[in-house]
Structure formats: C-alpha cells, structure tokens
Amino acid sequence: MPLPADTDVSTPKFLRDKYAIVGVGETTYTRGSGKTTRALGTWALRNAIADAGLKASDIDGMLSYSGNDSTPSTFMAGDIGARLNFYMDCMGGGSSTEALIGIAIGVMEAGLCKCVAIFRSMNGFSQVRIGGTGARSAAPVNGDMLHNRAYGWQSAGQNFAPTFMRHMYDYGTKPEQVAMVKVVHSEHASNNPKAYYKKRFTVDEVLSSRIICKPLHLLDCCVETDNATAIIVTSAERAKDQRHKSPLIRGIVGRCSKPRLDMHYQHGPISRVAGYYAKDILWPNAGLGPEDVDAVGAYDAFTFTSMLQMEDYGFCKKGEGGEYVSSGITRLGGKRPQNTSGGHLCEAYTHGMNMVIENVRQLRHDVDDYCPMGPDGKRQHTFDYREGGCRQVKDIEVTANLGWANPATGSAMVMRRGT
Amino acid sequence: MSVKGDYMGMALSIDDLDGENISYFKHCAEHQFHLQKCDDCALVRYPPTTACPFCSGGNATWTAVEGKGAVYSYLEVHHAIQPAFKAKTPYLVLLVELDTQQGQPTPDDGLRVAGNLTLPNGEFALPEVVKTVGIGTRVRMVFSDVAEGLALPQWTIDETATQPAKPWRYPQE
Numbered sequence: 381m382p383l384p385a386d387t388d389v390s391t392p393k394f395l396r397d398k399y400a401i402v403g404v405g406e407t408t409y410t411r412g413s414g415k416t417t418r419a420l421g422t423w424a425l426r427n428a429i430a431d432a433g434l435k436a437s438d439i440d441g442m443l444s445y446s447g448n449d450s451t452p453s454t455f456m457a458g459d460i461g462a463r464l465n466f467y468m469d470c471m472g473g474g475s476s477t478e479a480l481i482g483i484a485i486g487v488m489e490a491g492l493c494k495c496v497a498i499f500r501s502m503n504g505f506s507q508v509r510i511g512g513t514g515a516r517s518a519a520p521v522n523g524d525m526l527h528n529r530a531y532g533w534q535s536a537g538q539n540f541a542p543t544f545m546r547h548m549y550d551y552g553t554k555p556e557q558v559a560m561v562k563v564v565h566s567e568h569a570s571n572n573p574k575a576y577y578k579k580r581f582t583v584d585e586v587l588s589s590r591i592i593c594k595p596l597h598l599l600d601c602c603v604e605t606d607n608a609t610a611i612i613v614t615s616a617e618r619a620k621d622q623r624h625k626s627p628l629i630r631g632i633v634g635r636c637s638k639p640r641l642d643m644h645y646q647h648g649p650i651s652r653v654a655g656y657y658a659k660d661i662l663w664p665n666a667g668l669g670p671e672d673v674d675a676v677g678a679y680d681a682f683t684f685t686s687m688l689q690m691e692d693y694g695f696c697k698k699g700e701g702g703e704y705v706s707s708g709i710t711r712l713g714g715k716r717p718q719n720t721s722g723g724h725l726c727e728a729y730t731h732g733m734n735m736v737i738e739n740v741r742q743l744r745h746d747v748d749d750y751c752p753m754g755p756d757g758k759r760q761h762t763f764d765y766r767e768g769g770c771r772q773v774k775d776i777e778v779t780a781n782l783g784w785a786n787p788a789t790g791s792a793m794v795m796r797r798g799t
Numbered sequence: 800m801s802v803k804g805d806y807m808g809m810a811l812s813i814d815d816l817d818g819e820n821i822s823y824f825k826h827c828a829e830h831q832f833h834l835q836k837c838d839d840c841a842l843v844r845y846p847p848t849t850a851c852p853f854c855s856g857g858n859a860t861w862t863a864v865e866g867k868g869a870v871y872s873y874l875e876v877h878h879a880i881q882p883a884f885k886a887k888t889p890y891l892v893l894l895v896e897l898d899t900q901q902g903q904p905t906p907d908d909g910l911r912v913a914g915n916l917t918l919p920n921g922e923f924a925l926p927e928v929v930k931t932v933g934i935g936t937r938v939r940m941v942f943s944d945v946a947e948g949l950a951l952p953q954w955t956i957d958e959t960a961t962q963p964a965k966p967w968r969y970p971q972e
Binding site: 511512513517518520521522523524526527528529530531532533534535538541542543545546548549554555587590591592593594595639640642643645646647648649650 | 806807808809810811812813814817820824844845846847848852871872873874875876877878879880881882884887890892894905907908909910911913914915934951967969970971
C-alpha cells in the first residue's frame with residue numbers, strides 16, 4: 381500500500397523542526413563532588429525537568445551514555461519518580477549527545493515514547509579520571525589493545541596526537557594559531573558564572589604551559605571535572621505548552637565515521653576528521669549551511685579538535701583552520717562565536733552535553749552572565765563582551781554543535797530559535 | 800593457549816580464542832614481521848583483523864612483510880599516563896608507513912605500524928636521539944621481547960638508509 385506523501389520519511393526534510401529541546405539542566409561544575417554519579421544525575425535531571433516546566437511523570441523515555449563510569453537510567457528514573465516506556469544506556473563519550481538526540485527522535489517517531497530525558501553523569505576528576513590517570517592507567521592490556529596501549533599510547537590526547545601533528549605537517553599550522561582556541565574560549569568562560577576556570581589566558585601562557593604530549597601543552601587540554609548534565613527532547617507540538625521558546629532541531633548526524641575504526645590511521649589523510657563525511661548528512665538534513673550558523677559549539681577536548689572540525693564541516697577551507705580560529709571570527713562579537721560558555725577547555729568536561737545546553741540557552745536569548753538582572757529575573761544583556769560582562773550572542777537564530785569521539789568519529793546537530 | 804606476560808609494569812595478555820593476535824605476536828616473538836594477506840584480493844592489512852577490511856574476504860595467509868618505512872606521524876610524550884612509562888619520558892610513539900603497499904588500495908591508504916622509538920636491542924631511545932627523529936625519518940623494525948609467544952614490534956633509526964636532511968618536528972623543542 382503506497383504511503384501518503386506527507387509520511388515519506390525517506391527525506392530528511394520530514395523531521396526538520398519537528399522536535400525540540402524543551403529543558404536543560406546541570407549540576408555545579410566541580411572537582412570533588414562528594415556525590416555518587418547517581419546523586420549527580422538525579423540532580424541534573426530534576427533541574428532539566430524544572431527548567432522545562434514539566435513533571436517527572438511527563439518523562440517516559442530515558443537515554444544515557446558513559447564509559448562504565450555512570451549510573452544507569454533504571455536508577456535515575458526511580459530516583460526522580462518517572463515510569464519509563466523506553467530506556468537505553470549506551471557506551472560512548474564525546475560523539476554521544478547529538479547521536480542520542482537523534483535516537484530519541486527516532487524512538488518517538490516509532491511511537492515508543494513521547495518525552496525523552498538524556499543525561500551524562502560523571503565524576504571525571506574524583507573517580508574515573510578522564511585524562512586516563514589513576515586506576516585506568518594500570519589496567520591490564522589484552523588482545524587488540526596490544527597494538528596501542530603497550531606503547532604508552534593510551535589517553536585521548538596521546539591517541540589523537542598523530543592527527544594533530546600531521547595537520548601541522550600537511551598545512552603548516554602553527555602552535556600560536558592553535559593556542560588561540562584556548563585564548564578565545566577562556567575569554568568566553570570569564571563571563572560565565574558557572575565555568576570551572578574563569579581566567580583569561582594569552583597565547584604566551586598557553587605555549588609556555590608544560591608539554592603533556594607534543595603537540596599538546598597543558599592548556600591545550602580540557603579540564604577534568606565532576607558533574608552531570610541533562611536535556612529533555614520532545615515533539616515541537618508538545619513543546620508549545622512549555623515555558624520557553626524551545627529551540628527546534630533542524631538536523632542531526634550521529635557517530636558518522638571514517639574508514640577503519642579498528643585503527644583509523646590506516647586510512648588517510650589522517651589530518652582529515654569525521655566531519656568530512658558528516659557534513660554531507662548534517663547540512664542537507666538541516667536545510668542550512670555553515671554560512672547560516674550564528675554560533676558553534678565545536679568539541680574542545682583539545683584546542684586542535686575544535687579547529688579541525690571547523691575545517692571539515694566547511695566553516696573554512698581544509699588546512700585554514702589555524703587562520704580561522706585566530707582571525708577573531710570565533711570571538712563573542714565576531715561573526716560566528718564559538719564555545720560561548722568556555723566549552724570543555726574552561727567551563728567543564730561533560731562529554732559534549734554542556735555545549736548543547738549552552739546553545740539551547742543562547743537560542744532562548746537567555747544565557748547566564750554578569751549582565752544586570754531585570755525585574756523579570758532575566759539578564760538584561762548588554763552585548764559588552766569585556767571581562768566580567770556579557771556572553772549572549774545578539775539576535776542569534778541558528779547554532780551548530782560538532783561532537784567529537786576521536787578523529788574518525790563525530791556527531792553534529794543544527795538547532796534554530798523556537799517560534 | 801592464551802599468552803601472558805609482564806611489560807613496563809603492565810599485564811599483557813592474549814586470549815586463547817584470539818587466534819589472529821596469537822599468530823601475529825608469535826611471529827614477533829620469533830623476530831619476524833608477518834601480516835595477514837587476503838586470499839581473495841591479495842592486499843595486506845594491519846593490525847590483525849578477522850576479515851579483509853578492503854574486500855571482506857574471510858581467508859588470509861600470514862605473509863612475511865619487510866619491516867622498513869618512514870615516520871608518517873608521531874607523538875612525543877612528556878607527561879606519561881602509565882606509571883612505568885614515566886621513567887622513559889620523553890618517549891616517542893611512531894606511526895610508520897611501510898614501504899610495502901604504500902598508497903594502496905587508494906592513494907590515501909598505507910600500512911601504518913605503531914611502535915616506540917627504540918635502540919636496536921628494543922630498549923627505549925634516549926632523549927638526545929628522540930630529538931633527531933620526526934616525520935620522514937627512515938626506520939627499521941626491531942623487537943622488544945616480553946614472554947614466550949609475545950614480543951612487541953618497535954622502530955629504530957635505519958642506519959643504512961639515506962635520511963632526510965631535516966625530518967619534520969614539532970616547532971617547539
């Protein structure tokens with residue numbers, strides 16, 4: 381039986397603007413939370429539900445991701461008092477937030493549930509160190525891991541370094557250009573009351589910080605923090621009843637990958653990252669292009685990751701990332717500000733979700749900063765981006781989030797301001 | 800039979816069902832470098848897999864491959880994560896593109912084999928040697944013995960090769 385035209389799901393256009401992020405929430409960003417991941421996750425979920433103006437009983441779907449360092453949905457749902465019609469806890473890190481939003485839309489389209497809460501809870505500093513020190517560093521090395529970890533090639537920074545190094549070789553990218561990613565993101569963090577590190581850094585400070593693993597200095601690497609983050613996704617139709625003008629999801633690409641994920645350096649160019657493939661799904665799904673985007677959250681586990689993604693998603697030409705991130709474009713007040721909360725380099729490390737939360741608040745025109753509070757309890761944004769001032773992007777309509785698992789796998793999402 | 804050994808303070812092991820890695824490291828223990836050559840498309844692959852990444856052929860034959868090539872990319876670790884590596888810093892992890900099968904099956908492909916920069920006896924290279932190696936340096940394979948049935952392929956400077964005048968290194972020393 382042929383389907384009526386309006387249910388043709390073979391076109392990405394079908395789902396454009398049909399789902400929204402109606403609530404976002406997080407714990408404080410800290411080191412030494414003194415709480416279990418269960419308690420942190422519950423805290424973030426309660427904040428997201430309250431932000432959406434929902435009741436816990438409105439949540440009937442739950443998704444989470446972790447590297448066996450979190451508490452599963454079953455416990456979280458119990459703690460907030462939600463009865464679930466669907467849940468799933470996935471393995472994964474930095475490419476997960478956008479991918480799981482895509483999955484949430486899929487299961488709602490399939491009729492499995494109506495409102496999905498997605499969370500990531502982690503004690504990334506006080507329990508399972510994200511940088512790989514502590515218990516993980518002394519773990520046994522079995523089978524396929526012999527081809528990397530046996531060589532002292534284990535942490536994320538070590539794993540990605542051949543791509544970063546080769547990019548400098550292939551394109552002449554300079555350390556002082558890459559350092560500008562940290563400089564700019566730290567400027568943004570200085571106007572974010574929630575940021576773990578609020579200090580503004582200079583290029584010299586980045587380049588004179590100690591070398592961790594060439595080409596990475598300490599200040600090229602993200603912060604390790606304890607925190608939980610949560611977002612709530614439901615249909616745009618249901619979102620109309622909520623408190624906010626909820627941002628609408630235009631398009632998503634999830635865990636799009638380069639060839640040979642078993643050891644992706646077998647395929648080149650190794651200075652190319654997954655965005656090279658993901659862009660051809662993201663932009664057609666969104667019906668928009670890089671030129672339409674007002675602000676970007678480009679995964680900054682390292683300065684390099686942010687820069688490389690801007691190239692391969694088409695914000696600048698391949699090889700010109702160093703020039704792009706040091707041109708002023710990425711600053712608040714520039715043409716396309718980037719990581720306006722300070723991102724993973726400064727605000728907190730959450731495996732990507734804080735940068736989605738930030739873009740949701742940017743699109744609501746309601747980020748928290750140091751602007752004077754109005755009578756309605758909202759910041760009266762001044763758009764003066766000097767230290768201790770504003771970080772709201774003026775008249776922002778469209779954002780992009782570029783999630784990164786590793787050079788070979790990425791996820792991304794485009795949102796637009798709600799109507 | 801599973802393989803077990805201790806190396807650099809780490810417990811290394813290969814499960815008895817993991818025939819691909821057992822075969823790979825058994826050759827290494829004999830100081831020979833063998834890779835799987837696909838019986839269908841005749842392409843060689845690294846690291847070991849259970850089917851051909853180029854044609855998905857299920858059968859392969861372990862074939863001797865020359866352990867020679869040039870550094871394709873590298874990292875230089877100053878802050879080690881694994882405890883026993885702290886005494887070896889700064890150490891290099893090299894990604895070496897073999898001369899064998901370079902640019903095949905597509906121009907962007909190559910057999911890029913990981914290893915530390917070591918002396919010919921498999922011991923870690925000293926800091927003054929680390930400083931001389933970068934992208935383009937010609938290297939040859941040597942082995943670090945770990946246990947019966949297990950040695951790790953490593954890379955040492957190829958003394959007989961013509962070296963680039965100045966291999967590319969990260970600009971800040």
